[in-house]
Amino acid sequence: MHFVATLPLQSGASIRGYDLSFETYGQLNAARSIAVLVCHALNASHHVAGVYAGQAKSEGWWNTMIGPGKPVDTDRFFVIGVNNLGSCFGSTGPMHVNPDTGRVYGADFPVVTVEDWVDAQARLLDALGIETLAAVMGGSLGGMQALGWALQYPARVRHAVVVASAPNLTAENIAFNEVARRAIVTDPDFHGGHFYAQGVVPKRGLRIARMIGHITYLSDDVMNEKFGRQLRDAVLGSGTGTGTGDYKYSTQDVEFQIESYLRYQGDKFAEYFDANTYLLITRALDYFDPARAFGGDLTRALARATAKFLLVSFSTDWRFAPARSREIVRALLDNRRDLSYAEIDAPHGHDAFLLDDPRYLGVVRSYFDSIARELGDAS
Amino acid sequence: MSDQLTMEALARLVPVGSRVLDLGCGDGAMLDHLQRTRGCTGYGIEIDDANVLACVQRGVNVIQLNLDEGLALFGDQSFDVVLQIDTLQHLRNAETMLRETARVGRIGIVAFPNFAHWPNRLSVLRGRMPVTRRLPYQWYDTPNIRVGTHADLALLAQRSGLHVLDSFGLQAGRVLRLAPNLLAGTSVYQLSR
Numbered sequence: 202m203h204f205v206a207t208l209p210l211q212s213g214a215s216i217r218g219y220d221l222s223f224e225t226y227g228q229l230n231a232a233r234s235i236a237v238l239v240c241h242a243l244n245a246s247h248h249v250a251g252v253y254a255g256q257a258k259s260e261g262w263w264n265t266m267i268g269p270g271k272p273v274d275t276d277r278f279f280v281i282g283v284n285n286l287g288s289c290f291g292s293t294g295p296m297h298v299n300p301d302t303g304r305v306y307g308a309d310f311p312v313v314t315v316e317d318w319v320d321a322q323a324r325l326l327d328a329l330g331i332e333t334l335a336a337v338m339g340g341s342l343g344g345m346q347a348l349g350w351a352l353q354y355p356a357r358v359r360h361a362v363v364v365a366s367a368p369n370l371t372a373e374n375i376a377f378n379e380v381a382r383r384a385i386v387t388d389p390d391f392h393g394g395h396f397y398a399q400g401v402v403p404k405r406g407l408r409i410a411r412m413i414g415h416i417t418y419l420s421d422d423v424m425n426e427k428f429g430r431q432l433r434d435a436v437l438g439s440g441t442g443t444g445t446g447d448y449k450y451s452t453q454d455v456e457f458q459i460e461s462y463l464r465y466q467g468d469k470f471a472e473y474f475d476a477n478t479y480l481l482i483t484r485a486l487d488y489f490d491p492a493r494a495f496g497g498d499l500t501r502a503l504a505r506a507t508a509k510f511l512l513v514s515f516s517t518d519w520r521f522a523p524a525r526s527r528e529i530v531r532a533l534l535d536n537r538r539d540l541s542y543a544e545i546d547a548p549h550g551h552d553a554f555l556l557d558d559p560r561y562l563g564v565v566r567s568y569f570d571s572i573a574r575e576l577g578d579a580s
Numbered sequence: 581m582s583d584q585l586t587m588e589a590l591a592r593l594v595p596v597g598s599r600v601l602d603l604g605c606g607d608g609a610m611l612d613h614l615q616r617t618r619g620c621t622g623y624g625i626e627i628d629d630a631n632v633l634a635c636v637q638r639g640v641n642v643i644q645l646n647l648d649e650g651l652a653l654f655g656d657q658s659f660d661v662v663l664q665i666d667t668l669q670h671l672r673n674a675e676t677m678l679r680e681t682a683r684v685g686r687i688g689i690v691a692f693p694n695f696a697h698w699p700n701r702l703s704v705l706r707g708r709m710p711v712t713r714r715l716p717y718q719w720y721d722t723p724n725i726r727v728g729t730h731a732d733l734a735l736l737a738q739r740s741g742l743h744v745l746d747s748f749g750l751q752a753g754r755v756l757r758l759a760p761n762l763l764a765g766t767s768v769y770q771l772s773r
Contacts, residue, residue, distance in 0.1 A: 511636075527653060530643060530653060531653050534623070534653060534654065534658075535655065535658075537599070539641055540623075540641060540643070541632075541635070541636055541641050541642045541643065542642070542643045542644055542645075543629075543632050543636075543642075543644050544644040544645070545629075546629075560629045560633070563633050564632065564633055564636050567633060567636040567637040568636050570637065571636065571637070571639040574639070575639075
């Protein structure tokens with residue numbers, strides 16, 4: 202959908218003449234009361250559920266969660282997935298032409314924040330004729346947007362589902378983002394963000410950014426269980442077959458299976474992801490901090506939120522640790538808001554929010570059942 | 581202690597319209613009952629996944645926490661009533677949690693199995709740990725790591741500097757004020773700071 206009107210941004214800059222890609226699932230009812238907005242995290246898109254006809258491996262990124270008969274049941278709810286500004290899956294981003302200059306944005310794409318994304322999403326809902334959301338939901342950075350919605354548009358949100366998220370990033374978390382950004386920015390193919398005109402892509406930087414990110418999305422245990430100290434060649438069959446063949450005694454070849462895995466993930470990511478988008482989205486993560494305007498007092502910051510909340514965290518998630526979700530729980534409790542909080546004892550680290558854990562999916566399913574009951578009672 | 585009469589007897593101790601924190605809320609039946617019949621609001625605390633799910637299914641606010649980690653999430657006197665129904669006997673830090681209950685709630689209501697109930701005494705007199713409807717576990721598989729009596733809790737409350745507003749026994753859902761330490765399977769205390 203094209204938006205002509207200028208969108209003012211938190212930085213003081215603005216953007217005009219932009220597009221937002223979105224998908225919808227299910228049927229909106231006459232009362233327009235059953236809409237659920239799904240917000241994406243770093244590398245996902247508006248394609249949250251289902252598959253594209255005739256395309257293999259085209260499952261939506263939250264296909265375990267959303268769809269007919271799924272926890273967020275698209276037979277009962279009208280689900281909207283939207284790609285955020287600055288991303289690289291169809292909505293206007295740094296690879297597109299700036300209407301003010303006639304040139305590709307590149308590094309000049311304005312810095313966008315979680316709050317800006319929420320404002321843009323709100324305009325999309327206006328255009329779709331949806332005043333109130335039955336729920337807004339997201340994991341990780343998507344959870345920050347769900348929280349942002351409850352703060353920026355409290356009257357438009359009945360429920361906020363915030364999974365594996367945080368009220369802001371810790372120094373360590375910003376540090377990981379910074380390493381990733383430096384990997385991209387120092388790639389000779391980055392050209393200060395204007396690499397499109399050069400016909401190159403800073404793939405080395407993107408690969409390393411993805412590798413470090415990936416490490417932080419997994420837990421130590423799950424990595425050990427999946428890869429341990431297995432040697433790659435042994436796994437490929439040229440060694441003893443047990444993963445315990447001889448070392449190559451090489452410093453640069455892939456030796457261990459985990460190295461092979463990370464390189465594969467990095468290669469795959471560098472093929473489809475945009476370098477400037479990576480910088481923009483990690484910065485949006487860094488900047489999000491609703492308590493900042495309240496002297497760091499999250500309780501006061503969340504006083505505006507009137508939605509009911511479901512929060513979920515995962516015990517082995519060290520990038521968005523349970524303690525961070527509990528900070529949100531505490532601030533909501535202090536404000537006497539309705540909330541439920543599930544702390545799922547799962548081994549998969551941050552990635553758990555995208556996986557098929559029956560306890561996690563069961564809690565979300567039950568929560569949406571109760572939303573449906575509430576909507577039924579109200580109508 | 582899912583017995584309906586017992587639940588109703590305990591619910592009557594909760595003032596109408598109270599903001600309630602239910603520690604170890606199980607499947608949320610008590611909070612659900614308090615919300616529907618006494619206009620209460622509040623939250624349950626649970627550690628067990630299946631119970632958390634059951635609470636969400638009922639539409640009862642639930643927070644998944646290990647009570648052995650304390651009640652740091654909750655401010656002083658931030659609830660009208662804190663319930664600890666059949667929870668105390670499972671807690672490693674039972675003494676701390678008793679004090680925490682009275683810190684967080686203006687009133688704390690504690691109910692737990694009274695080990696001095698006469699069938700239990702008889703059983704021990706015969707040389708065997710009791711296995712009853714109220715204490716259905718064998719000694720080797722019981723989740724009850726704190727075994728205490730109605731009389732014991734009075735001493736612990738005193739030791740913890742808590743006021744006993746009321747105390748009585750519950751047997752088959754009826755309030756017992758005569759010799760509760762001998763005649764009641766369940767001990768109930770209403771406490772404050």
